[in-house]
Amino acid sequence: MRGKSREALNDLLAASPKLLKAHLLKESFGHLWSYKSRTCARRFFRQWVDQLKWTRMKSMRQFAKRVEKHLDGILAFCDKKVSLGYVEATNLKAKNIIRRAYGFRDKAYMKLKIIQGCTPWMSQFRPWTVTHSSSS
Numbered sequence: 239m240r241g242k243s244r245e246a247l248n249d250l251l252a253a254s255p256k257l258l259k260a261h262l263l264k265e266s267f268g269h270l271w272s273y274k275s276r277t278c279a280r281r282f283f284r285q286w287v288d289q290l291k292w293t294r295m296k297s298m299r300q301f302a303k304r305v306e307k308h309l310d311g312i313l314a315f316c317d318k319k320v321s322l323g324y325v326e327a328t329n330l331k332a333k334n335i336i337r338r339a340y341g342f343r344d345k346a347y348m349k350l351k352i353i354q355g356c357t358p359w360m361s362q363f364r365p366w367t368v369t370h371s372s373s374s
Contacts, residue, residue, distance in 0.1 A: 256295070263293075270283060275316060276313045279312075283305070286302075287302050287306075335352050336352070
């Protein structure tokens with residue numbers, strides 16, 4: 239933020255200590271994505287949640303509970319940095335495959351089709367396009 243918008247934010251935060259605390263917690267939560275170790279990221283999240291104990295912000299506590307439910311998936315980002323756009327695109331492909339497969343009873347086959355649809359090189363795999371000539 240620059241210029242007048244920065245000044246307006248500072249004035250707003252100075253007027254409300256509760257809003258200042260919420261803003262600082264929101265900004266500090268963004269550091270979770272910078273960790274390369276699951277252990278350090280988990281420790282950071284625990285310390286961040288501990289800061290919520292002294293606030294009476296119900297919405298922040300609800301947010302922390304929601305994040306905690308998905309913490310293993312979030313911590314997987316430490317192992318492999320995959321953009322959220324790629325994850326969303328993969329989820330959309332999987333949902334479309336499931337929608338088209340309505341009525342199939344074999345879950346293993348549907349799982350295979352989802353893997354095939356969400357793996358980029360699988361769509362290029364065409365084993366039957368190569369013709370084999372037999373020597374007579």
